[in-house]
Amino acid sequence: MIAAIRSAVMWFEHRLVLRETLWPIIRHPVPRGLRRRVGWMYVFGSTAMTLLMLQIATGIALSMVYVPSAGEAYESLLYLNFDVPLGWMLRAIHNWSATMMLVVVVIHMTQVFLMGAYKYPRELTWMFGVALFLLTIGMAFTGQVLRWDANSYWGLGVGVAMIGRVPYIGPALCDLLMGSPMIGGETLSRFFALHVYILPGLLIGSLAVHLYLVVRQGISEPPAEGEPVDQNTYDEEYEKLIGGGHGDPFFPGPLARDAFFIGATLLLVFGLAAIYGPDGPDLPPDPANVAASPVPDWYFLPLFAVLALSPRALETIIILVAPIVIVIALVLLPLWAGTGERHWRSRPVACMSVIFILLSLLVLGWLGYKEPWSPIMNAWTKDAVPPDIVKRLTPVELQGATLLQLKTCRNCHSLDGVGGKRGPDLTYVGSRLDRPALVRQIVQGDGNMPAFGKQLTNAEVTALVDFLVSLRPPNRPPPLVPTPSAYASGK
Amino acid sequence: MTDSENVSLADCTTDRRGWFDWVSWLLLGTGSVVLSIPIIGYLFGAAIWRRKDQWVSLGKIADFKENETRLVTIKNPLRGPWDGITGDLAIYVRRDPEKGFEIFSVHCTHLGCPVSWFSEPGLFMCPCHGSVFYEDGGYAAGPAPRGLYKIEHKIEQETLHAHVGHLPTLQDPGTPPNDNQATT
Numbered sequence: 001m002i003a004a005i006r007s008a009v010m011w012f013e014h015r016l017v018l019r020e021t022l023w024p025i026i027r028h029p030v031p032r033g034l035r036r037r038v039g040w041m042y043v044f045g046s047t048a049m050t051l052l053m054l055q056i057a058t059g060i061a062l063s064m065v066y067v068p069s070a071g072e073a074y075e076s077l078l079y080l081n082f083d084v085p086l087g088w089m090l091r092a093i094h095n096w097s098a099t100m101m102l103v104v105v106v107i108h109m110t111q112v113f114l115m116g117a118y119k120y121p122r123e124l125t126w127m128f129g130v131a132l133f134l135l136t137i138g139m140a141f142t143g144q145v146l147r148w149d150a151n152s153y154w155g156l157g158v159g160v161a162m163i164g165r166v167p168y169i170g171p172a173l174c175d176l177l178m179g180s181p182m183i184g185g186e187t188l189s190r191f192f193a194l195h196v197y198i199l200p201g202l203l204i205g206s207l208a209v210h211l212y213l214v215v216r217q218g219i220s221e222p223p224a225e226g227e228p229v230d231q232n233t234y235d236e237e238y239e240k241l242i243g244g245g246h247g248d249p250f251f252p253g254p255l256a257r258d259a260f261f262i263g264a265t266l267l268l269v270f271g272l273a274a275i276y277g278p279d280g281p282d283l284p285p286d287p288a289n290v291a292a293s294p295v296p297d298w299y300f301l302p303l304f305a306v307l308a309l310s311p312r313a314l315e316t317i318i319i320l321v322a323p324i325v326i327v328i329a330l331v332l333l334p335l336w337a338g339t340g341e342r343h344w345r346s347r348p349v350a351c352m353s354v355i356f357i358l359l360s361l362l363v364l365g366w367l368g369y370k371e372p373w374s375p376i377m378n379a380w381t382k383d384a385v386p387p388d389i390v391k392r393l394t395p396v397e398l399q400g401a402t403l404l405q406l407k408t409c410r411n412c413h414s415l416d417g418v419g420g421k422r423g424p425d426l427t428y429v430g431s432r433l434d435r436p437a438l439v440r441q442i443v444q445g446d447g448n449m450p451a452f453g454k455q456l457t458n459a460e461v462t463a464l465v466d467f468l469v470s471l472r473p474p475n476r477p478p479p480l481v482p483t484p485s486a487y488a489s490g491k
Numbered sequence: 492m493t494d495s496e497n498v499s500l501a502d503c504t505t506d507r508r509g510w511f512d513w514v515s516w517l518l519l520g521t522g523s524v525v526l527s528i529p530i531i532g533y534l535f536g537a538a539i540w541r542r543k544d545q546w547v548s549l550g551k552i553a554d555f556k557e558n559e560t561r562l563v564t565i566k567n568p569l570r571g572p573w574d575g576i577t578g579d580l581a582i583y584v585r586r587d588p589e590k591g592f593e594i595f596s597v598h599c600t601h602l603g604c605p606v607s608w609f610s611e612p613g614l615f616m617c618p619c620h621g622s623v624f625y626e627d628g629g630y631a632a633g634p635a636p637r638g639l640y641k642i643e644h645k646i647e648q649e650t651l652h653a654h655v656g657h658l659p660t661l662q663d664p665g666t667p668p669n670d671n672q673a674t675t
């Protein structure tokens with residue numbers, strides 16, 4: 001039996017000649033420095049690749065049921081979630097492995113950057129890595145569209161609105177993206193083709209080149225302080241590290257470490273999928289459901305925050321120019337800093353950049369999650385004026401409290417921390433602003449608040465201001481310091 | 492050096508085989524270019540031959556009360572047979588006793604999120620980044636760069652018609668902004 005198997009294997013080997021082609025690649029030498037603990041920093045690339053394979057496998061499985069038709073995609077996802085045995089689990093694995101892949105890719109890029117592994121002679125490896133990162137984001141966005149629920153419908157609308165700002169060719173680009181002048185069946189088919197054929201094809205092609213370069217240029221040795229990369233001597237020094245039996249074969253040693261981390265990651269994906277399940281779909285993609293309150297997937301939350309916090313005058317420039325600048329900076333990084341020190345201790349600017357970027361993304365992501373700039377659209381009916389405030393009001397002030405609710409002020413303003421956060425909390429507004437300032441604010445508004453001058457009668461303004469003036473801590477008088485409006489009018 | 496490497500460009504242009512080589516490459520190039528025209532045209536067709544908005548009836552004008560703003564759902568005239576619910580189109584119709592009819596897109600001019608109408612304060616409000624618009628569609632507050640997108644309309648035989656179809660964007664708003672909607 002064993003002889004028969006050996007014979008069969010040899011039959012294939014005689015024709016495939018893998019021992020001469022694939023085997024040397026699997027056993028390509030890597031620096032012995034990877035034996036140390038720092039070797040764990042080298043596991044993220046192969047983990048990202050494994051997650052991509054998992055994405056492809058689960059994606060193919062899902063495509064056997066998913067219907068890429070605007071009229072039926074939503075129902076097919078519900079069918080997958082609730083009727084197909086383990087359909088929900090496949091969707092969950094697909095979703096959580098996508099999340100994990102993006103996280104691992106970012107960690108991998110950060111590690112490569114901090115360890116200076118993008119420097120000579122691996123500049124092109126980094127550039128294809130950037131392409132892989134951008135394609136991964138593209139896969140995430142197109143995957144979100146395929147969910148074809150209210151969030152993905154309006155989320156795509158946001159993408160169209162951003163592209164629609166491009167001067168002259170914006171409208172044509174929008175139609176090109178949607179496949180028609182509206183978001184509909186042709187849009188979904190287009191994104192299905194992008195998500196299933198075009199982007200994965202580009203991903204696999206870029207990955208093939210990336211891997212070829214990794215093997216061809218060799219895995220970078222762990223950086224050491226005071227050993228800068230010199231283009232004239234590096235190749236010779238690297239050859240000393242791995243040539244003549246000085247390096248370790250990638251298989252089995254370092255690959256086993258990869259296998260350990262990959263296995264742990266896969267178990268984590270399984271756990272997250274089993275516990276948290278698939279992502280959506282939530283409400284149907286109904287263009288007439290204007291009550292929808294779209295929120296992007298987590299990886300676009302920082303962008304969501306940037307779009308809310310940007311100055312209005314700069315927004316179009318930020319939307320259209322910033323992505324191009326960021327991509328160009330990432331791609332050209334190894335040409336700008338392709339030699340010199342590799343160790344992070346010798347590169348304070350690199351360390352500060354990473355800390356700044358990660359902190360910015362975390363803060364913006366958190367703000368995007370909390371979205372304090374978004375009105376709470378049903379607060380005016382949902383969040384009552386607190387009883388502690390109501391019980392001390394005069395009839396006119398009560399009328400003002402009613403107006404505060406009816407005029408939807410609560411959608412943007414809180415009382416006792418309850419209500420919208422877009423505007424300031426009004427619980428003690430009477431101790432901050434005097435009567436003229438309140439009148440001016442209500443009647444004229446400002447950049448973040450509409451002017452209610454035409455929406456309210458004089459009596460209503462009086463009642464509302466009376467109520468707001470009464471909003472002070474017990475025994476606290478109205479503000480004594482003249483407000484800007486009182487000062488300007490010479491009072 | 493092999494014979495094939497000794498063949499120079501000049502040889503290719505002088506003898507019969509060289510002429511045939513040039514013709515072969517020329518034929519391959521011509522065939523590729525000719526074939527690529529319909530393929531590229533197909534892929535970029537949506538942007539090259541853009542479909543135009545169409546007139547759609549919204550109902551009898553008597554159905555719209557004065558001083559009222561209503562969300563009206565119609566079928567998008569540009570929809571396809573398999574568009575399902577996404578083939579619907581929602582617009583706000585306002586009937587002002589002085590100005591007559593005004594029709595607005597539900598898409599916020601900031602980033603396209605759906606604005607909601609609040610009749611009590613007379614405001615449109617966007618749930619995404621908090622842009623606010625007055626009842627006449629004019630800019631009121633928030634990050635939006637202009638007022639709501641206005642939709643062209645006409646009245647024929649006591650019936651209100653709207654010119655709709657495409658998803659309005661800043662560079663393709665459908666109709667130019669009027670004075671009170673201009674960028675502030």
